[in-house]
Amino acid sequence: xxxxxxxxxxxxxxxxxxxxxxxxxxxxxxxxxxxxxxxxxxxxxxxxxxxxxxxxxxxxxxxxxxxxxxxxxxxxxxxxxxxxxxxxxxxxxxxxxxxxxxxxxxxxxxxxxxxxxxxxxxxxxxxxxxxxxxxxxxxxxxxxxxxxxxxxxxxxxxxxxxxxxxxxxxxxxxxxxxxxxxxxxxxxxxxxxxxxxxxxxxxxxxxxxxxxxxxxxxxxxxxxxxxxxxxxxxxxxxxxxxxxxxxxxxxxxxxxxxxxxxxxxxxxxxxxxxxxxxxxxxxxxxxxxxxxxxxxxxxxxxxxxxxxxxxxxxxxxxxxxxxxxxxxxxxxxxxxxxxxxxxxxxxxxxxxxxxxxxxxxxxxxxxxxxxxxxxxxxxxxxxxxxxxxxxxxxxxxxxxxxxxxxxxxxxxxxxxxxxxxxxxxxxxxxxxxxxxxxxxxxxxxxxxxxxxxxxxxxxxxxxxxxxxxxxxxxxxxxxxxxxxxx
Amino acid sequence: xxxxxxxxxxxxxxxxxxxxxxxxxxxxxxxxxxxxxxxxxxxxxxxxxxxxxxxxxxxxxxxxxxxxxxxxxxxxxxxxxxxxxxxxxxxxxxxxxxxxxx
Numbered sequence: 001x002x003x004x005x006x007x008x009x010x011x012x013x014x015x016x017x018x019x020x021x022x023x024x025x026x027x028x029x030x031x032x033x034x035x036x037x038x039x040x041x042x043x044x045x046x047x048x049x050x051x052x053x054x055x056x057x058x059x060x061x062x063x064x065x066x067x068x069x070x071x072x073x074x075x076x077x078x079x080x081x082x083x084x085x086x087x088x089x090x091x092x093x094x095x096x097x098x099x100x101x102x103x104x105x106x107x108x109x110x111x112x113x114x115x116x117x118x119x120x121x122x123x124x125x126x127x128x129x130x131x132x133x134x135x136x137x138x139x140x141x142x143x144x145x146x147x148x149x150x151x152x153x154x155x156x157x158x159x160x161x162x163x164x165x166x167x168x169x170x171x172x173x174x175x176x177x178x179x180x181x182x183x184x185x186x187x188x189x190x191x192x193x194x195x196x197x198x199x200x201x202x203x204x205x206x207x208x209x210x211x212x213x214x215x216x217x218x219x220x221x222x223x224x225x226x227x228x229x230x231x232x233x234x235x236x237x238x239x240x241x242x243x244x245x246x247x248x249x250x251x252x253x254x255x256x257x258x259x260x261x262x263x264x265x266x267x268x269x270x271x272x273x274x275x276x277x278x279x280x281x282x283x284x285x286x287x288x289x290x291x292x293x294x295x296x297x298x299x300x301x302x303x304x305x306x307x308x309x310x311x312x313x314x315x316x317x318x319x320x321x322x323x324x325x326x327x328x329x330x331x332x333x334x335x336x337x338x339x340x341x342x343x344x345x346x347x348x349x350x351x352x353x354x355x356x357x358x359x360x361x362x363x364x365x366x367x368x369x370x371x372x373x374x375x376x377x378x379x380x381x382x383x384x385x386x387x388x389x390x391x392x393x394x395x396x397x398x399x400x401x402x403x404x405x406x407x408x409x410x411x412x413x414x415x416x417x418x419x420x421x422x423x424x425x426x427x428x429x430x431x432x433x434x435x436x437x438x439x440x441x442x443x444x445x446x447x448x449x450x451x452x453x454x455x456x457x458x459x460x461x462x463x464x465x466x467x468x469x470x471x472x473x474x475x476x477x478x479x480x481x482x483x484x485x486x
Numbered sequence: 487x488x489x490x491x492x493x494x495x496x497x498x499x500x501x502x503x504x505x506x507x508x509x510x511x512x513x514x515x516x517x518x519x520x521x522x523x524x525x526x527x528x529x530x531x532x533x534x535x536x537x538x539x540x541x542x543x544x545x546x547x548x549x550x551x552x553x554x555x556x557x558x559x560x561x562x563x564x565x566x567x568x569x570x571x572x573x574x575x576x577x578x579x580x581x582x583x584x585x586x587x588x
Contacts, residue, residue: 089564182543196543222552226544297531303524314502321503323579328571334580335503342504351506352514355498356521369521372528374539379531381540432543456544 002026003152003479006057006209013053013060020050020060020104027062027106030153038129038151040144042067043075043108051102057212057236059102064148064157067108068115069095069200070189074105078191079123080113082326082345092189093224094158094200094217101216106154109144113347115160115193116313117141118168122349127406130172131480132446136403139172141165142203146173149203150480156204156213162193163305164398164425166201167437171398171449174439174478176470177203178210178463181456182432183228185214186221194312197305197429205477207438207467211235214459238460243468244285246461248395248452249387250278252290253298254424255397260417266401267418270448273441274397277450280472281395286465288395291387295420300376301430302423307360307373314357320345381431388455393462395452396424398437402446425451434459436466439475447475490518 001009001018012018031044041064053060065071068078070088077083091099098105110123120128120143128143130136131151138146142159146169149157159166161179170177178201185200192198202213215235221227253259257271278288322328322341329344331337346354360369387394400418428435435453442448450469454462470476495514499506506514528534562575571578 086568089560089567183547196541225549226547228544228547296527300524300528300531303521303528306521307525323577328569328579332580334582337580339503339505342502346504348506348510348513351499351502351504351510352517354502354504355495355506355514356517358498358502359518368529369525371539372525372534374541375534375537376528376531378537378540379534430540430543 002030002062002154003477004155005206005477006061006155006212009061009155010057010059020053023060024048024050024062024104024106027154030151031107031148034131034148034151034153038131038134038147039126040110040128040147041107042077042079042110042123042125042144045074045106045108048104048106051104054102056101056216058098058216060104062104062106062154063098063213064107064109064145064154065095065105066111066142066145066158066160068111068160068191069158070191071095071105071108074108076108077124078114079111079125080345080350081124081347082320082341084124085327086325088189090189093186093221095189097217097219103216107148109142109148109157111143112141113350114191114313114317115141115162115165116350116353118164120144120169121406122347129406130403132174132403135405135407136446137172137406139169139403142169142177145203146170146175146177149173149205150175152479155209156202159201159203160190161199161201161429162197162309163429166203167425167428167435167449167451168398170203170437171439171451172403172447174447174475174480175203175205176207176210176436176438176466177201178214178436179428179434180214180218180459181434183224183226184218184230184459186219186224186227188221188223192316194309195316196312197309199429199432205479207436207463207470208236208239210436211239211463233460235460235463239464239467241468243465245287246285246465247287247289247391248281248393248465249289249291249391250395251420251424252292253295254420262417264401266443269443270397270401273443273448274450277440277469277473278395281469284468284472286468289391293383297376297379298420298424299416301380301426302419304373304376305423305426305429306356307369308377310353310357311361311370312357314354314361317354377430380427384427384431384433385455392458393452393454393465394427395450397421398425398449398451402443402448428453432456434462436462438466438470438473439478440473441475447478488515488519488522490515490522
């Protein structure tokens with residue numbers, strides 16, 4: 001039953017062909033099944049209770065929550081040892097909104113510790129495996145959410161996205177990943193990583209479900225001063241078949257094969273598949289053009305991101321000291337207690353990021369590191385905004401191919417050539433732009449994705465283009481039916 | 487020779503209130519060299535220092551201050567549920583002020 005989308009489930013519930021209780025039982029059963037196979041969850045909420053069925057499309061429907069959202073009375077760890085026992089006393093606003101609409105949370109999903117990773121392998125409960133092939137990664141940081149939606153545990157799960165953390169795992173797991181305009185969904189109760197880049201969002205198996213779930217989560221929130229009033233936007237009702245006159249562009253320096261003198265077979269297929277998708281878009285009346293960029297500038301996206309995100313993370317996570325948050329560590333003095341807590345709790349990867357963040361923020365280093373990175377951000381956002389005066393969105397392939405092997409034995413070498421291809425999703429975070437990934441093919445029996453990013457507040461346009469593209473591709477609502485190596 | 491040293495990394499770790507193993511320290515040093523290379527690339531971009539740094543995501547952002555109204559606050563017992571060491575509804579921490587201070 002749970003391989004169906006939200007609308008189909010809602011109709012079954014309204015017509016009393018199934019019940020919320022039955023859906024939740026099925027979802028919990030599938031959660032345990034997937035946990036054994038892919039290690040996708042920190043917590044499975046076995047005592048989740050059904051809710052009343054109302055006209056709300058998501059009422060009575062189970063869903064998953066990334067474990068960096070605060071959930072009242074339910075363990076919320078951010079997949080970190082520093083918060084391994086933390087039970088919040090309040091719900092994040094996005095969760096409270098979903099509750100109001102009657103959705104039922106059935107599990108908390110594994111992420112890269114505090115969302116600070118892109119592999120799904122750094123959570124304190126271990127690596128998440130890709131349900132299409134358990135030797136492959138899901139990407140991250142919304143790893144468990146992506147695996148669970150792809151496996152058919154429920155129609156939607158929450159993610160968060162600071163660099164590409166919803167949209168890349170969505171591509172590797174063959175599903176939809178959508179990050180709305182910055183501030184459309186309140187971040188109150190989301191554990192912060194890098195506040196100027198963090199976005200709440202959703203992973204689903206079709207664009208309609210992404211629209212429905214976001215409509216239920218969004219809204220201005222006095223507890224998050226960066227939210228804005230989106231009450232005049234109804235994403236689901238805005239979906240239609242009219243895309244005539246819409247214009248997209250891609251970046252020649254990213255998608256033309258001639259940019260990759262050492263291209264692997266995988267990359268060649270991925271780019272060929274991208275161009276085939278573009279041809280299909282043109283057939284439904286969408287104009288797609290090639291544009292060029294200053295490659296030198298765009299190659300620095302990753303470095304600028306590292307600098308900005310580490311700086312913000314260092315500051316945001318200074319409250320994790322075992323006294324304000326987390327279980328107190330042993331020690332004779334307060335400083336000793338805090339040092340022991342942070343030394344034992346944070347993984348080496350996180351500590352590295354904090355040292356970098358602290359270094360780039362030092363008064364004597366700020367100009368050369370942090371401020372220069374923030375200037376790159378400005379230049380890239382300004383270029384994109386200029387493009388958006390002519391186009392409705394940017395369309396590019398996600399990553400350089402399908403999910404890599406967990407043991408690092410991916411065939412191709414990551415070289416400077418594919419830096420932009422691997423990092424361009426960060427543009428969406430730099431500018432707060434709405435951005436959606438949908439599946440657009442298979443390589444070696446593994447899914448690959450395509451991404452569309454538009455100007456701020458143009459979420460409805462971006463979703464509608466993705467909705468129409470999805471309708472001419474055969475991957476809508478697909479469930480992972482992959483290889484299990486266990 | 488790199489301007490980053492083991493001692494420098496250690497001092498940052500101390501300020502950040504954690505210790506690093508030798509292995510972790512070495513990984514930070516390697517990453518610093520990489521970052522330095524990348525930041526050099528950024529510093530050499532044309533017009534970079536003339537650009538206004540972007541520190542906020544939305545530049546058309548506005549917010550109305552909320553009314554100064556009394557709100558319900560969480561129950562202290564709920565807040566203390568995550569604490570292991572409590573005395574009289576307060577969190578117990580080691581003494582901060584030195585005993586010898588008069």
